[in-house]
Every structure is written in structure tokens, then in C-alpha cells.
Amino acid sequence: MNQLPALVRVFAYLSLLTVGGGMAAFPELKTLTVDVHHWLTFPQLIHLYSVGQMAPGPNMMMIVSIGEWVAGIAGAVVVLIAFFLPTALLAFVIGRLWVKLEKWPWRDAIQHGLAPVSIGLLLAGCFTIAKGALTSWIAVVITVVVFTILLRSRINPAFLILGGALIGLVAFGGN
Amino acid sequence: MSDTPTSSQNVTLGEIFRAFLLIGATSFGGGVVAYLRSSLVSKHAWVDDKQFVELLSISQTLPGLNATNMAVLVGDRLRGGLGAIAAIIGICLPGALLMFVVGVVYSQHGDRPAVTAMLHGVAAAAIGLILATTVQLSQKSLSHLYDLVFVVLTVIGVNLLHQSVPRVLFGVGILAVLWYRPRTGRKEPRR
Numbered sequence: 001m002n003q004l005p006a007l008v009r010v011f012a013y014l015s016l017l018t019v020g021g022g023m024a025a026f027p028e029l030k031t032l033t034v035d036v037h038h039w040l041t042f043p044q045l046i047h048l049y050s051v052g053q054m055a056p057g058p059n060m061m062m063i064v065s066i067g068e069w070v071a072g073i074a075g076a077v078v079v080l081i082a083f084f085l086p087t088a089l090l091a092f093v094i095g096r097l098w099v100k101l102e103k104w105p106w107r108d109a110i111q112h113g114l115a116p117v118s119i120g121l122l123l124a125g126c127f128t129i130a131k132g133a134l135t136s137w138i139a140v141v142i143t144v145v146v147f148t149i150l151l152r153s154r155i156n157p158a159f160l161i162l163g164g165a166l167i168g169l170v171a172f173g174g175n
Numbered sequence: 176m177s178d179t180p181t182s183s184q185n186v187t188l189g190e191i192f193r194a195f196l197l198i199g200a201t202s203f204g205g206g207v208v209a210y211l212r213s214s215l216v217s218k219h220a221w222v223d224d225k226q227f228v229e230l231l232s233i234s235q236t237l238p239g240l241n242a243t244n245m246a247v248l249v250g251d252r253l254r255g256g257l258g259a260i261a262a263i264i265g266i267c268l269p270g271a272l273l274m275f276v277v278g279v280v281y282s283q284h285g286d287r288p289a290v291t292a293m294l295h296g297v298a299a300a301a302i303g304l305i306l307a308t309t310v311q312l313s314q315k316s317l318s319h320l321y322d323l324v325f326v327v328l329t330v331i332g333v334n335l336l337h338q339s340v341p342r343v344l345f346g347v348g349i350l351a352v353l354w355y356r357p358r359t360g361r362k363e364p365r366r
Contacts, residue, residue: 057199120328
């Protein structure tokens with residue numbers, strides 16, 4: 001079955017929800033890719049998403065992996081375009097307009113009003129992924145330790161995520 | 176800032192592409208904004224600090240990832256539409272190729288116990304990272320106590336009431352924008 005139109009619809013829609021960051025779209029990403037289209041399971045989504053946090057560049061590149069799973073190279077390319085073209089066009093048009101709107105009194109109201117909503121959406125995304133990923137107390141400890149270290153030092157987070165992988169291997173590897 | 180997005184500097188499309196490709200290839204571990212700043216402000220001096228902060232606040236208000244929105248905005252200011260295209264392709268290409276390979280490898284080996292165990296740890300660490308990023312962002316962008324009300328309302332809407340993200344975004348978003356509406360002088364017409 002040709003899944004490309006569904007990929008375009010889902011990822012173009014998701015891209016418009018990424019206000020403040022990719023995490024804002026995570027609850028809908030989970031609903032659409034896992035519950036509605038069954039492209040992957042929730043644990044698989046969590047795995048790809050977390051590995052994607054280590055990748056350089058924009059931190060939502062794990063969508064490429066989903067596209068590749070669903071429809072090969074064509075799927076990967078289609079997902080990339082569907083996810084980045086709408087918001088790129090929006091940034092292009094609004095970016096030019098925004099500068100001209102400097103005197104428009106509602107400009108600051110929009111900027112100020114959307115700031116807490118975007119933070120709320122990022123947190124909501126965190127809670128959604130945490131519900132699926134923090135299934136043991138060791139995992140909770142890893143999260144808290146990484147969180148604390150990052151707020152107190154300037155270490156590259158990639159090292160901490162690699163550390164998480166090692167601890168995970170030791171703690172959950174079992175045999 | 177002038178209202179024409181052209182720049183007096185003669186930056187070529189190739190230079191734009193290479194600069195953003197380098198950011199896209201080296202910004203491991205998230206925090207791409209810091210890499211953008213050190214490249215665009217410190218190394219190339221294509222935008223100054225004030226412009227950078229201004230463009231970043233536009234990036235954060237608009238849908239889209241900060242990294243790609245910044246690429247579009249800066250690329251446009253340097254060389255118009257083509258500059259924006261060169262910048263966004265540059266910053267996306269390395270990560271996209273990498274995650275393509277990761278997807279292929281994961282689909283073949285993802286269900287091995289050792290891999291699952293490691294990814295369990297990776298996911299926990301990644302959540303710590305995302306939470307820390309969110310807290311740091313909120314320290315910069317939230318200023319009023321009321322802001323916290325809108326943060327909490329948004330979280331409740333998505334996580335407890337299980338409303339869809341766009342519904343919460345529009346609902347709480349409109350509420351918050353009206354709360355911070357322009358108050359000096361006459362009310363502006365709403366649109």
C-alpha cells in the first residue's frame with residue numbers, strides 16, 4: 001500500500017505544531033505514528049527519538065528514520081520535505097513581515113503570550129515521553145542525574161547520553 | 176534593522192551552505208543555538224548579537240525548529256530566498272543522513288537485548304536533557320508569575336485532559352496573547 005500521502009499529511013501537520021521546539025509535537029507524533037498509523041511501537045518511537053537527540057543539527061531528524069521504515073528512501077525524502085518545507089516557508093514570509101511589524105502593538109503580545117504556551121507544550125511532550133520511557137527507578141535516577149548535571153555545568157550533553165547508554169547496558173542488560 | 180532583508184556583505188551561497196553544513200555536522204548533543212551563535216556571530220560576523228537574539232525570538236514564536244527557522248531567517252538576510260535554501264539544506268543534511276543510517280541499523284538490530292538495554296538508558300538520559308533545555312529556555316523567556324499559569328494550563332490540557340496539541344495551542348495561546356494585549360492607549364482591532 002502506498003503510504004507516501006499519509007506520511008506527507010502526518011509530518012506536514014506535525015511540523016506546524018513544533019512551537020518552541022520539536023518536543024511540543026511529541027504527543028501528536030506518538031498518537032499519529034503509533035496509535036493511528038501503526039508505523040512503529042511506542043518503545044521504538046522513544047528509542048529513535050532519544051537517539052535522535054544525540055545527532056547533530058535540528059533535533060527532530062529521527063523523523064527520517066520513520067520515513068525510511070515506512071517507505072524506504074522515498075519515504076525518508078518525503079518526510080524531510082513534508083516536515084521542513086511548511087515551517088521554512090512560514091519563517092521566510094513571517095520573518096520578513098515581522099521586522100515590518102515592529103510598531104504593531106500586538107507583536108509583543110503574541111511573542112509574550114506564546115512564550116509560556118510553548119514552554120508548556122515542551123513540558124507536556126517531556127511528560128508524554130517520560131510516561132513511556134521511565135519504567136524503572138534506575139531510569140528515573142538517570143533522568144534526574146542528567147538533568148541536574150546539565151543545569152550545573154556546561155558539559156556536552158552527548159557525553160551524558162552515552163553515559164546513559166552504558167548505565168543502561170549494565171543495569172538492564174541482565175544476561 | 177533595515178526592513179529590506181538584503182545585506183551589504185558579499186556572502187556567497189557556497190559560504191552560507193558550508194557554514195550551515197558545518198553547524199549541522201558538529202552540533203552534537205543538542206544546544207544547536209550555541210553553535211549557531213558561535214558560527215554566525217563570533218566566527219563569520221554575519222549578524223551581530225542584537226540581531227541574533229531578535230531572530231531567535233522570532234524563531235521561537237513561530238512553529239518550526241529553532242535550528243531550521245534560524246537557518247531560513249539568517250540565510251534570507253544574507254542572500255535572500257536562495258540563501259535561506261542553502262542554509263536550511265546545509266544544516267539538515269548531516270543529521271538527516273545520520274538518522275537515515277540509524278533507522279536502517281535499528282530496524283535490523285533494535286530488538287537485541289543489549290541494544291534495548293542501552294536505548295533504555297539513552298531514553299532516560301535524553302529526557303533529562305530535554306527537561307534541562309526546557310528549564311533553561313523558560314528562565315530566559317518567562318518573566319511574569321502569570322506565565323506559569325499558562326505553562327500549567329498547557330500541560331494540564333495535553334497531559335491530563337488529553338486534548339490535541341493544536342487545540343491547546345490555540346485555546347491557551349489566544350488566552351495568553353489576550354492577557355498580554357497592548358494596554359497603552361486605545362485597544363487595537365483584533366485580527
